[in-house]
Amino acid sequence: MSNQIYDFEPWINIVEPLPGESISHFLGRFERANLLTGYQVGREARIGAVVSRWKKLYLNPFPTQQELEALAQVVEVQVDKLLEMLPPKGMTMKPRPIRLCGACYGEVPYHRIEWQFKEKMKCDRHQLGLLTKCTNCETLFAIPADWVEEKCFHCSLSFAKMAKRQKHY
Template identity: 75%
Template sequence: MSNEIYNFEAWINTVEPLPGESISHFLGRFERANLLTGYQIGKEAGVGAIVTRWKKLYLNPFPTQQELEALAKFIEVEVEKLTETLPSKSITMKPRPIKLCASCYGEQSYHRIEWQFKDVMKCDRHNLRLLTKCTNCETPFPIPADWAQGECPHCFLPFSTMAKRQKQFSQ
């Protein structure tokens, strides 16, 4: 019998950010693909618990270049792609309530960072008012990192189905 020692390098399932995807939704997909928590990701990346704040869309203070580089290295994603999951520093975010365009979500099921911009109340693509709660039971939406099933966590109505009750935006 051999007494060889095997060195297994740590591996992760690479997850690429989607166009316009929010940092919260992206981190949630990465967590699920790798069976990790935000805390574990932050610890392994060397940035600490700050990742759990980003999952909640709390971006004050704004992520530093060094934090983004460390996280990008750990999750094996280009830092530029990771940066695209964040708003530009000149845009004011509103982390609550979580907003959703159910029509967009029905087309591509992920949370867009632009929906959380403070001054954004409508979807420019569909000219629909953004939703802030379930159209069936009125439960506020959870953070996008927790959108594993794409449905209301209370009544289980799929987000895409909510588009039927999404109102046209009028000024």
């Protein structure tokens, strides 16, 4: 065996953002695809623990342009795409409880940032009230970054099946 050192660029698995996806859900997908933690992503981007705050949808203070540029380099996504995962300027967020439309999730499984807007109580697409807990066991939803199996982590009811118990608005 030789002690040859190979000269190559590190690589990552590219994760494409989904339309309206929340930063929390995106970061969770990116971390799983690359076997990383939020801490490692923050360290690599040289922005520290702020990434862990974003995963929890704690966006106050709002991410700076410099932070977004640093994250964009690590996740290989353009800054404008990262901005689409955040609330628009002037929009108030409510990071807790996590909200979800089971009908939307059943169609395309990911967390939408708009579900966390403070004034948002219903899904405009399905005219259903947003859920804040499992319709079976009433456990509050985990942060979207942790949605690995697309179901309640307590009783395993799928998010899509929860749509049957969503109230029409």
